[in-house]
Amino acid sequence: xxxxxxxxxxSKIYGKGENSILAVDDVSLSVRxxxxxxxxxxxxxxxxxxxxxxxxxxxxxxxEVRIEGKAVTGLHEDALPDIRKQYxxxxxxxxxxxxxxxxxxxxxxxxxxxxxxxxxxxxxxxELLKKVGLGKRSHFYPADMSGGEKQRVAFARALAGDPPIxxxxxxxxNLDSRTGQDVLKLLRDMSExxxxxxxxxxxxxxxEALAHRVVFLEDGRIRS
Amino acid sequence: xxxLALKTLIHEKGRMVITLxxxxxxxxxxxxxxxxxxxxxxxxxxxxxxVNADIxxxxxxxxxxxxxxxxxEDRINRVRSSADVVWADRLILTWGFLKxxxxxxxxxxxxxxxxxxxxxxxxxxxxxxxxDVKGGRYFIIDKTAEKRLGGLTLGTLWELNENRFKLVxxxxxxxxxxxxxxxxxxxxxxHNVLSGLVRQNQTSYIVAKLKDRAxxxxxxxxxxxSMKNNDVLTTEEFVNKTVYYWTVQTGMGMGFFLTAxxxxxxGGAIVGQTVYANTMEHLREYGTLKALGARNSDxxxxxxxxxxxxxxxGFAAGSVIILFLRGxxxxxxxxxYLSPVIFGSIFCVILVxxxxxxxxxxxxxxxxxxxxxxxx
Ligand SMILES: Nc1ncnc2c1ncn2[C@@H]1O[C@H](COP(=O)(O)OP(=O)(O)O)[C@@H](O)[C@H]1O
Ligand SMILES: [Mg+2]
Numbered sequence: 001x002x003x004x005x006x007x008x009x010x011s012k013i014y015g016k017g018e019n020s021i022l023a024v025d026d027v028s029l030s031v032r033x034x035x036x037x038x039x040x041x042x043x044x045x046x047x048x049x050x051x052x053x054x055x056x057x058x059x060x061x062x063x064e065v066r067i068e069g070k071a072v073t074g075l076h077e078d079a080l081p082d083i084r085k086q087y088x089x090x091x092x093x094x095x096x097x098x099x100x101x102x103x104x105x106x107x108x109x110x111x112x113x114x115x116x117x118x119x120x121x122x123x124x125x126x127e128l129l130k131k132v133g134l135g136k137r138s139h140f141y142p143a144d145m146s147g148g149e150k151q152r153v154a155f156a157r158a159l160a161g162d163p164p165i166x167x168x169x170x171x172x173x174n175l176d177s178r179t180g181q182d183v184l185k186l187l188r189d190m191s192e193x194x195x196x197x198x199x200x201x202x203x204x205x206x207x208e209a210l211a212h213r214v215v216f217l218e219d220g221r222i223r224s
Numbered sequence: 225x226x227x228l229a230l231k232t233l234i235h236e237k238g239r240m241v242i243t244l245x246x247x248x249x250x251x252x253x254x255x256x257x258x259x260x261x262x263x264x265x266x267x268x269x270x271x272x273x274x275v276n277a278d279i280x281x282x283x284x285x286x287x288x289x290x291x292x293x294x295x296x297e298d299r300i301n302r303v304r305s306s307a308d309v310v311w312a313d314r315l316i317l318t319w320g321f322l323k324x325x326x327x328x329x330x331x332x333x334x335x336x337x338x339x340x341x342x343x344x345x346x347x348x349x350x351x352x353x354x355x356d357v358k359g360g361r362y363f364i365i366d367k368t369a370e371k372r373l374g375g376l377t378l379g380t381l382w383e384l385n386e387n388r389f390k391l392v393x394x395x396x397x398x399x400x401x402x403x404x405x406x407x408x409x410x411x412x413x414x415h416n417v418l419s420g421l422v423r424q425n426q427t428s429y430i431v432a433k434l435k436d437r438a439x440x441x442x443x444x445x446x447x448x449x450s451m452k453n454n455d456v457l458t459t460e461e462f463v464n465k466t467v468y469y470w471t472v473q474t475g476m477g478m479g480f481f482l483t484a485x486x487x488x489x490x491g492g493a494i495v496g497q498t499v500y501a502n503t504m505e506h507l508r509e510y511g512t513l514k515a516l517g518a519r520n521s522d523x524x525x526x527x528x529x530x531x532x533x534x535x536x537x538g539f540a541a542g543s544v545i546i547l548f549l550r551g552x553x554x555x556x557x558x559x560x561y562l563s564p565v566i567f568g569s570i571f572c573v574i575l576v577x578x579x580x581x582x583x584x585x586x587x588x589x590x591x592x593x594x595x596x597x598x599x600x
Pocket of ligand 1 (some may be wrong): 014015021022023041042043044045046047048049050
């Protein structure tokens with residue numbers, strides 16, 4: 001299995017001086033295609049921080065992040081939006097859908113962001129919603145959808161533009177256990193069918209059963 | 225990102241209404257102030273602009289058309305002696321009192337012109353013709369005076385400074401800055417009948433037409449040299465001087481200017497406030513956009529598009545309101561000067577104000593850290 005994303009010796013210190021917090025401490029971790037990697041750990045152990053660093057949203061205090069072997073840590077701030085656009089799909093715990101956009105438009109938005117050619121975008125967004133089982137509810141606004149449906153829209157959005165890596169931070173935390181299970185299965189299938197590298201952060205024991213690989217984070221370090 | 229801007233605007237109608245109210249308020253206030261000001265300046269310079277002359281000669285230190293001082297009329301010969309002058313004529317401007325049927329009286333502006341040449345005559349007639357004032361106690365008055373003077377029937381006799389004059393014509397569109405009714409009569413009659421106002425052999429203005437407007441500056445310089453006791457101005461200079469007088473020396477322009485600026489500030493504040501509240505409310509979405517790979521400029525374009533769309537819609541609505549009210553305002557005696565150039569310029573001012581008002585929102589977005597999207 002090919003490694004697509006690697007973190008090598010990354011650390012993150014928030015704040016300065018006496019109040020500084022070492023949130024991630026010398027972590028090395030790689031993400032492979034066709035794999036669903038699960039990061040577990042107690043609250044405050046640095047999971048979200050690590051995910052943000054690996055997702056090129058947050059700069060590490062030290063260490064290096066490489067995508068397909070190329071270091072991105074040394075790149076200028078301005079280069080990061082394009083890297084995120086090209087390589088990542090994100091799923092957030094609170095869904096972060098746009099309330100003034102319909103389900104299909106939420107997906108369309110990311111396609112518009114990623115593509116220069118705008119033809120066929122609507123059809124593509126509908127196709128993605130069908131893939132996550134929301135073909136019939138594509139014209140609903142987020143306010144009129146259940147938590148599980150919103151999270152599915154968020155998945156469809158993360159898949160838009162077919163990024164090789166999907167990162168999900170506690171994707172089941174706001175869902176009931178049945179829906180959570182469905183959503184996790186969906187993620188696992190995505191990793192196997194479309195050769196994506198999938199990283200999820202979760203406390204959910206069901207996730208542990210479904211993941212291909214699990215790492216535990218404790219006080220910012222990987223427990224071995 | 226115009227797409228996202230439109231979708232969000234349409235979805236949030238309540239906020240859109242507040243934003244539009246602010247812009248409409250600014251538009252209406254600014255447009256009325258500017259068009260009223262220009263309307264007044266148009267009235268103040270109406271006669272100067274319509275007398276088809278290139279050069280105006282007047283007594284020293286005349287500040288504006290309405291406040292003329294008499295000087296010897298035979299100085300016209302010096303103007304005529306210039307080889308560059310095609311024609312020169314005299315024009316009297318003075319003030320009198322017209323007795324009303326009801327017993328009161330109304331102050332009127334009197335223009336005495338030469339009915340043989342028609343220089344200084346009313347430029348648009350509703351009934352009668354300018355030459356009808358020739359050879360007797362006849363006068364023409366502007367139709368807009370009807371409200372002040374009562375019914376204006378041709379052939380009726382009116383008492384002007386205790387002399388009876390016959391109304392022989394009605395003009396249209398002749399207004400003065402002071403809003404006093406403007407009355408026209410023959411140049412000679414002013415001297416013959418109203419000698420208490422302007423003494424024999426005196427005039428208020430000498431106007432002249434040049435053969436070649438390109439030689440304007442030389443001719444004016446020459447006349448200034450030979451007529452040391454008079455001011456010699458080009459038509460443009462006299463228009464500007466009159467406008468300057470009413471605008472700056474009376475402080476009136478400042479009043480209009482301040483009201484217009486106030487309208488812009490209040491409108492801009494309303495728009496800035498709603499745009500900022502809107503941005504704060506959508507901060508999470510903008511953070512999400514950043515995390516998904518949008519650049520700051522993408523998000524700026526969302527905010528600026530929303531502001532620009534609101535500015536266009538609000539300005540259009542404000543303009544329609546002005547055009548709708550225009551008839552009523554002008555009936556009340558206030559002239560509004562509106563033209564495509566004015567609409568265009570005010571639109572630019574409104575648009576810039578709205579875009580500037582989004583400044584704080586833009587700053588907020590620039591410093592927004594996309595990491596926040598992972599926090600719940
Ligand atoms: N922006 C921040 N500023 C300061 N401290 C932070 C910030 N974000 C997270 N932390 C701290 O870093 C540690 C790790 O946080 P986080 O990565 O959110 O952990 P987890 O996702 O595992 O709960 C915590 O102690 C948290 O309080
Ligand atoms: Mg977390």
